[in-house]
Structure formats: C-alpha cells, structure tokens
Amino acid sequence: MRAEFILEHAGWPAFVVDDSGVIRCANSASVQQLGTIMEGDSALAASIWSPDNELTAEEFLARLERSSSPRARLSLRVKGGATCWFDAHACTVTADGRKFYLFQLLPPAHPEPGASEIPGSAAAEGEALNASGTLAHKQKLDCALQLTRTLAHDFNNALTGILGHTSLILDRLQPGDPWRKSLIEVEKFAQRAAETAQDLAEFSSPEKDSARSTAGNLNRMVRHAVQPFQKTGAAGIEWVMQLERNPLAVHGDEAKLQQAFARILENAVEAVGATGQITVRTLNHAFTHAVISQSVQLPAGRYVSLEVSDSGPGIPPSIQPRVFEPFFTTKSAPHRGLGLAWVYGIVTNHGGVVAVTSPAGQGATVRIFLPAQEQTMMDQPTQVTELRGRETVLVVDDEEMLLNMCQTVLSSFGYRVVLASNGAQALELVAQLPKEIHLVITDLVMPGMSGRELMDRLRLQAPGIPLVCMSGYSRSGEATGTGSYLRKPFTTQELLRKVREALSAGTGAVSGLQGS
Numbered sequence: 001m002r003a004e005f006i007l008e009h010a011g012w013p014a015f016v017v018d019d020s021g022v023i024r025c026a027n028s029a030s031v032q033q034l035g036t037i038m039e040g041d042s043a044l045a046a047s048i049w050s051p052d053n054e055l056t057a058e059e060f061l062a063r064l065e066r067s068s069s070p071r072a073r074l075s076l077r078v079k080g081g082a083t084c085w086f087d088a089h090a091c092t093v094t095a096d097g098r099k100f101y102l103f104q105l106l107p108p109a110h111p112e113p114g115a116s117e118i119p120g121s122a123a124a125e126g127e128a129l130n131a132s133g134t135l136a137h138k139q140k141l142d143c144a145l146q147l148t149r150t151l152a153h154d155f156n157n158a159l160t161g162i163l164g165h166t167s168l169i170l171d172r173l174q175p176g177d178p179w180r181k182s183l184i185e186v187e188k189f190a191q192r193a194a195e196t197a198q199d200l201a202e203f204s205s206p207e208k209d210s211a212r213s214t215a216g217n218l219n220r221m222v223r224h225a226v227q228p229f230q231k232t233g234a235a236g237i238e239w240v241m242q243l244e245r246n247p248l249a250v251h252g253d254e255a256k257l258q259q260a261f262a263r264i265l266e267n268a269v270e271a272v273g274a275t276g277q278i279t280v281r282t283l284n285h286a287f288t289h290a291v292i293s294q295s296v297q298l299p300a301g302r303y304v305s306l307e308v309s310d311s312g313p314g315i316p317p318s319i320q321p322r323v324f325e326p327f328f329t330t331k332s333a334p335h336r337g338l339g340l341a342w343v344y345g346i347v348t349n350h351g352g353v354v355a356v357t358s359p360a361g362q363g364a365t366v367r368i369f370l371p372a373q374e375q376t377m378m379d380q381p382t383q384v385t386e387l388r389g390r391e392t393v394l395v396v397d398d399e400e401m402l403l404n405m406c407q408t409v410l411s412s413f414g415y416r417v418v419l420a421s422n423g424a425q426a427l428e429l430v431a432q433l434p435k436e437i438h439l440v441i442t443d444l445v446m447p448g449m450s451g452r453e454l455m456d457r458l459r460l461q462a463p464g465i466p467l468v469c470m471s472g473y474s475r476s477g478e479a480t481g482t483g484s485y486l487r488k489p490f491t492t493q494e495l496l497r498k499v500r501e502a503l504s505a506g507t508g509a510v511s512g513l514q515g516s
Contacts, residue, residue, distance in 0.1 A: 010104075012106055013029045014026070016093075016103075034048050035048075035077075064091075070089050071089055072088050162190045171492060216250055216251070218250050219243045219244065226239070236275035238277045240277060240280070246284075247284060248303075250372050284303075296353055302373065310363045314360065315356065354366065389413065391416070393437075394426060396440065397442070398421055398446045427458070439466050440467050442467070466502040
C-alpha cells in the first residue's frame with residue numbers, strides 16, 4: 001500500500017488504515033505530529049485514538065462506511081502524549097481487492113471542538129455541501145492535470161521526431177554547409193521546448209517521485225550540457241575541458257543535473273561575452289576528514305566535483321552573498337533571478353554542495369560537489385563509427401512518426417529495422433523471427449497492451465532478447481526493472497548509443513529511453 005500512497009509528501013498528516021483497524025502507512029507529516037508509532041503496523045485504537053471521541057475507533061470505521069460526509073471532528077493523541085482535535089477527512093478506498101480507510105488531518109476551524117462531528121451526525125451532514133464543493137474543485141484539477149499529462153506526452157513524441165531527424169541531418173552536413181546554422185537553431189529551440197514538456201510532465205505527474213536515481217558518469221553529463229553552448233556560442237570563446245579520466249559514479253537524476261549544469265554554463269557564457277575563456281573541470285575527491293571552509297562544508301567521504309570558471313568581470317563582493325537568493329538578479333528582463341537558486345535546489349536535493357567564488361579581477365568559479373560511490377566510470381567518448389551495427393532491431397510504438405524516425409536513424413547506421421505498431425504485433429513478429437531479432441525497443445505507454453506488459457511477456461517468450469524501453473511521462477515506480485533511463489525526446493547519438501549499449505550487454509540486457 002505504501003508504494004501507492006500519493007500523499008507521502010503532503011504538508012498535512014495523512015495515513016491509511018486497513019479493514020481490521022491497523023495503520024498500514026503514514027506520511028512524514030503524520031510521524032512528525034503524531035509520533036514514530038505511526039511508522040509501524042499498530043492498531044488505530046491503541047496508538048492515537050483518544051477516549052474523548054464519542055465513538056470508539058472500531059465504531060467510527062463501521063459508521064464511516066454508511067456516512068455520506070467524509071468530514072469528522074476527531075481527538076487524537078499527538079507526539080508527547082497530549083491530545084489534539086483535528087478536522088479529519090476520512091473515506092474508504094480499495095486496493096488489490098481489499099478495503100482501506102484514508103485519513104487526512106487538518107487543524108480544526110474552531111479552537112474549541114464542542115460536540116464531536118462524527119460521520120452520520122447532523123452537524124457533519126450539514127457541512128456536506130462544503131465538502132462536495134471541495135470535491136468538485138478537486139475533480140476539475142484532476143481533469144486539468146490529466147489533460148496536461150496527455151499534452152506533455154504528445155508534445156514529447158513530436159519533439160522526439162524533430163530532434164531525431166535534425167541531429168541525423170547535422171551529422172551528415174559538412175561544417176561549412178550554409179544550412180547548418182539554421183538546423184542548429186532548430187535543434188536548440190526543440191531542446192528548449194523539450195525541457196518545457198518535461199516540466200509539464202513532472203508537474204502533472206500523480207507521483208512526485210524523485211527516485212529516478214541511476215549511477216551516472218559525470219563527464220558524460222557535463223559534455224552533454226556543454227555541447228549546445230560550443231555549437232552556438234561566440235567564436236571568440238575558448239573552451240578548456242579538463243575532465244577526470246575515470247570519474248567516480250554519482251547517483252542522481254541525470255536530466256536534472258544536466259539542466260543545473262546548463263544554467264551554470266549559461267551564466268559563464270554571458271559573463272565572458274564575445275571573447276574570453278571558460279574552463280570546465282571534473283575531479284574525484286576522497287576526504288578522510290570533514291571539509292570546512294568559508295564556501296564549502298562537507299562531511300568526510302567520496303565526492304566528484306564540477307568546476308566552471310570564466311574570465312569575465314567577476315561578481316562584486318557586495319552581491320556574492322545573494323547569488324543563490326530566489327528572484328535576486330542584476331540582469332534585465334526576462335531574467336527572473338531563479339538560475340542559481342534552481343541550481344542550488346537541485347544540487348542540495350542530491351546531497352551535494354554548490355559554492356561560488358569570485359576573487360577580484362579573476363572572473364568567477366562555480367563549484368559543485370556531489371556524493372560519489374567507489375565505482376569508477378570508464379570515460380571514453382563514443383566515436384560515430386562505434387555506433388554502427390548490423391543487427392536486427394524491432395521497434396514498437398503506436399506513433400507512426402516515431403517508428404519512421406527510428407527506422408531512418410537505425411537503418412542509416414547499418415541496422416535492419418522491423419516495425420510494430422502494437423504489442424500483439426510485436427509478439428507475433430518475435431514468434432515468427434525468434435533467431436533474427438537481436439533487440440526490441442518499445443514505447444512504455446501504448447493503448448491496449450502496454451510496453452510494460454509487452455516486456456514481461458517477451459521475457460517469458462524470448463528471454464535472450466535485450467530490451468530497451470521508451471517512456472514519456474512514466475516514473476521510476478512504473479518502470480521498475482527497466483534499467484537506466486534516457487528521456488524522450490532523444491537525439492540520434494543518444495538512440496544509437498543506447499542501442500549499442502543494450503546489444504553489448506548481452507542476454508537479458510534491459511535499458512531505457514525515458515520520456516514518452
């Protein structure tokens with residue numbers, strides 16, 4: 001039940017009780033207000049139910065099933081042993097064929113509770129209109145969020161086709177081709193639109209889940225962030241890349257970290273202007289003792305760091321203490337002063353530290369330290385020739401334009417491509433060509449048979465075929481077991497690299513292209 005508890009991060013206490021009156025899961029706000037007893041499986045009556053209530057816990061649950069109002073005034077034991085009155089919203093829910101009771105607690109509208117407003121009482125029934133109004137408002141919001149999820153999904157699919165074809169053409173054009181600059185602009189704006197689509201998908205997701213954590217290569221993330229600025233930046237900017245040969249693995253949401261890196265690089269490019277130097281450096285660190293300085297405080301442990309230094313005019317001493325403040329900016333519109341504040345939020349959410357230094361007359365340096373594992377990542381940039389192959393790849397997607405894009409890209413690099421528009425057709429093709437298909441790429445969100453169900457059936461029908469999943473707005477909970485993730489929209493290089501990695505991993509390999 002806990003995996004499905006979408007109120008885990010709500011700011012008010014919320015918990016679930018099973019049909020025998022045992023608390024099965026509770027959010028952090030419940031533990032904070034009602035005590036650690038909420039973390040275990042304990043009986044509702046024995047843990048927090050106060051004798052001040054008119055009904056016992058068992059009687060309340062029995063009455064709840066017959067009540068037309070979800071609202072009640074309850075007295076509960078809080079942390080420290082005292083009792084407190086709450087306006088409780090309680091309702092029945094069903095999961096896995098079993099009945100549960102969901103409780104949400106809010107401070108009472110009136111300090112003195114008076115008569116207890118139990119389910120079915122006249123007072124509770126009298127407030128049903130307010131409750132129904134709130135429910136109607138929630139239903140409108142749910143509809144709006146569902147519409148946003150659908151639009152983000154379709155938008156991501158369209159952008160995947162645009163970026164795929166654009167990056168393919170760019171790889172084929174000569175450096176001096178007159179159309180190259182325009183295509184780079186198309187790619188840049190498509191990537192910006194992709195960020196917006198992803199923000200919409202995350203905003204509207206029913207799960208505010210930040211667990212999309214994979215062991216990532218910091219150098220790869222940094223190169224991916226730097227590349228657009230090198231393509232479109234001023235010709236007078238000199239880029240110096242000093243990257244750790246074998247960086248330690250860093251766990252985190254790669255897409256978020258790359259976006260944070262991009263914000264830092266954008267500031268450096270603006271500071272340098274038309275001419276100057278930007279140095280990007282990554283380093284491994286093993287601190288045996290805590291590090292405490294004016295700008296950085298880190299406990300002992302292993303870290304990887306990113307440093308971005310520019311030769312610009314630097315940051316005045318009076319401004320440096322405020323650079324991470326939200327909405328503080330010295331720039332003109334449309335800048336909103338959220339750049340470094342946003343970077344700070346992402347880095348600290350990953351357990352890291354970010355600091356800015358700017359000695360007089362020496363430009364500015366942004367340093368990020370991220371917790372790392374002992375595992376090192378091999379850092380050898382992939383050559384285009386290494387991405388070619390002769391294997392047969394089955395691509396499954398209900399979007400014709402995505403099928404066409406994948407076929408164009410993969411066939412251009414030597415692969416034989418077989419297409420299927422749904423899961424049933426894919427299973428039939430695998431049955432007909434059991435030894436000819438070397439890899440299956442499937443969208444995770446499809447009508448009828450989902451990509452998740454298709455992968456489960458393929459593991460039984462053809463366990464030796466590596467699988468790659470594409471997903472638009474799925475979250476880690478939905479895609480558990482699918483390996484690493486790469487969001488849609490993706491470029492030609494990213495698609496080819498993921499295909500090559502899956503094929504090289506051998507039997508049973510599973511990777512992911514996330515973002516559908």
